[in-house]
Amino acid sequence: MKLTIKEIAKKAGVSQSTVSKIINNYDDVGSKTKQKVLDIMEEYGYRPTYSAQSLAKKVTKVIGVIYAGKINANFNHPFFVDVVSSFKKTIGAQGYDLLFFSNEQFHKADEDYLARCQHYNVDGCIIIGGEDVESSVYELDHSNIPCMGVDIELKGKRSAYIITDNLKVSSLAVEHFYLNGHRDIAFIGGNDESIVSQQRLDGFQQVMKTYGLQIRKEWIQSGDFFEDSGYKAMNDLLSLNLLPKAVFAASDLMAIGAMKAIKESENDIRSFSIVGCDDIIASKHTDPSLTTIMQDKEKIGKMAAFILEDLIQENIEHTCVIVEPELIIRDSSNPVMKEPSW
Structure with a gap:
């Protein structure tokens, strides 16, 4: 019987990310937990398809796209649609493909982004901020996977974010x-x-x-x-x-x-x-x-792509970029009085 990471996590009573950390030889997992998971893997003959060493060297040219939080579950806010479109065009020109992650099952405690990003071995992630953001997003932020946030404050050493002023x-x-x-x-x-x-x-x-x-x-x-x-x-x-x-x-x-x-x-x-x-x-x-x-949706998307590429290439560490907004006057903002004639 061949188990998945999710099934191993369930049998061990831990999260999928914990199992992923053990597979990839992270040092922040307790020895008892680590041994328990390893014993289950040994009992059921589980063999990971890649090692920590291969993860460090393998380049997939795949970027994970995460719409974090409840507001963004349907990917349909026009502002973010335009930002991601600009990001896709720019990062695509660098040879990357996009992989969209769903958050529909996040009512389950053993679902998280880090485990899935490790499973697909993405080179980096763009995280679109929403409301009621899942705690799993911040676990990913503090991992060794480069992350670029839009309208969400990320603090990880290999993360950055961009936001309008x-x-x-x-x-x-x-x-x-x-x-x-x-x-x-x-x-x-x-x-x-x-x-x-x-x-x-x-x-x-x-x-x-x-x-x-x-x-x-x-x-x-x-x-x-x-x-x-x-x-x-x-x-x-x-x-x-x-x-x-x-x-x-x-x-x-x-x-x-x-x-x-x-x-x-x-x-x-x-x-x-x-x-x-x-x-x-x-x-x-x-x-x-x-x-x-x-x-400036086009600028935000384009800049997010270039910064994420620099994070992946380890050219930069954590940074925050603030983009200037601009007033566009149309007909809905009616003045109380007419402009003076002078």
């Missing part, structure tokens, strides 16, 4: 509202577990205080970066006795959901000023067209 994202939005005469400003963000959402909320609050604008607790709503949550958050705002006149949504999809809620209410969409974030293609085609904070 989210404090400036909020600064550009609030400053735009302020210069257009708005003082009553609401914020729709993502889940509290999201580093991106938290940074944008922190930036929003900092800039509001800088301009002496009142931050109303009831005007701060949360969602999940997708349209339905923006729709719900805006409906919650519309149910209040005192309404904001400007809304910064931390993603274009939530902004589009908020615009839909306003249109379905008795309020005139032109009486609100809306700003989103991401500059997805749909933002150009809403009615009114959406003012947004552009994240």
